[in-house]
Amino acid sequence: MSSKRELAEAAMRRSWFPVARTADLDKPVAATLLGVRLVVYRDRSGAIAVQSRRCPHRGGDLSIGEVHESSIACPYHGWEFAGADGACVRVPSLADQSRIPPRARIRTYPAVERFGHVWTVLEEPITEMYDPEEWRDADLLWLAADPIDSPVGVGVTIENFRDVAHFPFVHKVSMGPTPEVVEPLDVKRDGLDVWMFRPLNAGSGEWANDGDCMMKYHCIAPGLASITYEYAKFGVRVVAGFPSPTSYENVKIFWGVANARDYAGASLEENLRVEEMVYLEDLPIVEDLDPREIPWDAEVEEFSVPADMFTLNYRRSFLELMRRAG
């Protein structure tokens, strides 16, 4: 019988994760997803490819290769692989191109551009690509942040992103004093989706003067965590985190902010600056957590209180994902 940890990893191999920012694709980008080494690039025709990074000739690193019209060329001996299916389409040392080894090809994965990032999935997907309903009609403009490496798993990262009881301890500077007591949380779960609605209590920090605001927290297992802020004064803005597992216990946190096209508050750049300040306060706490991923197999004992209601529901959604994979 598989351990839950093994099921969690199997489920993630069949779930969508970001592997690059769209804005970085002026040249090939190296990525790693659950130990699989990838190259992400936009070819000259505009199509995006996510492929195995290793050249099957002698192991050249395609992420330092050259992009052509609809292929990528290895930096070592120039073999070219098609973006569409990874087939080797040219071997420069061959006088007769019909002699290309017929099985020479690189593995090619799905590539979807969304929320300022390129997303892929390693194996047969068990989930749809994320498409939160509250964003569909909002006409959002995205700004992707610098990704952050963190030595913990996806689950721990999502739990931190949407935990509320840590604000008065970890975010004293960015949020100012906030109440320690957590009100009964308004949490709903449906399948892989978990929501929570909460008025913004901005304390005296950076957000204090922005007026009434309802926050819609929305997590989708395994890897999306977001807050959609609905300000009475300004309209809708979003912050979202998409931790992507480079290995089971290490993530690259891709994340970003979005403003509705008619948002009347601060600019994307300013919102990113403030949210980044919040993130950077979390990092030193989160990177020392023990264990480094949710203890699915009860390998350590944990105690929970009502303030953990959102994270407990996220765990249920992740368990449902594991059932789909198992």
Ligand code: FES
């Ligand atoms: S190693 Fe890639 S072309 Fe030789």
Ligand SMILES: [Fe+2]
């Ligand atoms: Fe935090």
